[in-house]
Amino acid sequence: MQDELNAATRDRIRRAPKVVLHDHLDGGVRPETVVELAGETGYHKLPTTDAGELGEWFVNAADSGSLERYLETFGHTVGVMQSADALARVAAECAEDLAADGVVYAEVRYAPELFLESGLTLPEVVEAVQEGFREGERRTAASGRRIRMGTLLCAMRQNARSGEIAELAVRYRDEGVLGFDIAGPEAGFPPTRNLDTFEYLRRQNAHFTIHAGEAFGLPSIWEAIQRCGAERLGHGVRIVDDITVSDSGSVRLGRLASYVRDLRIPLEMCPTSNVQTGAAPSISEHPIRLLRSLYFRVTVNTDNRLMGGTCMSREFTELVDAFGYTLDDLQWFTVNAMKSAFLPFDQRLALINDVIKPGYAALRAERLFTQVAAENPA
Ligand SMILES: O=c1[nH]cnc2c1ncn2[C@@H]1O[C@H](CO)[C@@H](O)[C@H]1O
Ligand SMILES: [Zn+2]
Secondary structure (H helix, E strand, C coil): CHHHHHCCCHHHHHHCCEEEEEEEHHHCCCHHHHHHHHHHHCCCCCCCCCHHHHHHHHHHHHCCCCHHHHHHCHHHHHHCCCCHHHHHHHHHHHHHHHHHCCEEEEEEEECHHHHCCCCCCHHHHHHHHHHHHHHHHHHHHHCCCCCEEEEEEEEECCCCCHHHHHHHHHHCHHHCEEEEEEECCCCCCCHHHHHHHHHHHHHCCCEEEEEECCCCCHHHHHHHHHHCCCCEEEECHHHHHHEEECCCCCEEECHHHHHHHHCCCCEEECHHHHHHHCCCCCCCCCCHHHHHHCCCCEEECCECHHHHCCCHHHHHHHHHHHHCCCHHHHHHHHHHHHHHCCCCHHHHHHHHHHHHHHHHHHHHHHHHHHHHHHHCCC
16 A cells, blocks of 8 residues: 555656756757757758757767766757757746746756846846746646746856856846856866955855766865855766775765765766766666665756757666666655755755645545545445
């Protein structure tokens, strides 16, 4: 009976309240929208103008085994998002799509510096996206669902604009920008290139996460935490390199892995994306299983819904199929994510107690009543 109540079926996964902390705006555009915006803006470089084919093209091209080649696919989404209207549309649709998948709280990130090709300024980019997220929240509410959107601004590791982007994040902190991130190719661009930026953010009491331990190993995670002061790790999968599991099954954590676990540093894990970039060999061999079993602060995320052909429900489904996770596990990941959000503490607590826990409880209880109904047919 307990198993029955706790079973994570496809339908329940979709309806369960979910939280995503690591989702890129320019990695989650609807293929139809890419095609339409390309037509409107005269962007001629798309490999096809058939939306179905384009969606498949993104997934296949991103399935490259290399982060650098994975990132090349963003040229097409970034290319069609160069106007305020395009940015607002993509942001509104992002909120709607996440909400339709049962996401109740999302932190979505993007790099403002990539959207200046047609003359927008950095503040204009941020304002357009914020307006789009607000519109998406309104449309979602009108459809009877609820989603709360937060924004993270990324600086690109290969560019030298992180100071400016951090200032932008601080300037818009009361308008829904909750934090900062460093994204882009990891190898050759250590986060310590931006030490001044991180010091500035700490002086401002601002939040930041860093993509680390995805395409590069432990030194990158160590730098992100100990030299830069990252509160969360984007991916962080390579932390397993500091964990030894003996043949008998006993586990030894190195000092960095212990530190990450002891301080409850959130790992923004993105299973599908990690397989696509070669950071993990397959879902069934993904380090998330070991890290979850050791009670690291693991969260589950989409990274790029377009490039991964994915959504939160699909990420959860893959994990349920691979590891036999139940609703209890999915609730644990979701509460972990909500605890780790850059939203103020009182609001995080309210979302956990008033939305997430009751949502999972209702799913378990439903099964209880169908059972009773089946035993006592009218
Ligand atoms: O998994 C990732 N690792 C590193 N960088 C990424 C990943 N996914 C997307 N981006 C980069 O972040 C930028 C801002 O959204 C994207 O344009 C892409 O270049
Ligand atoms: Zn990412």
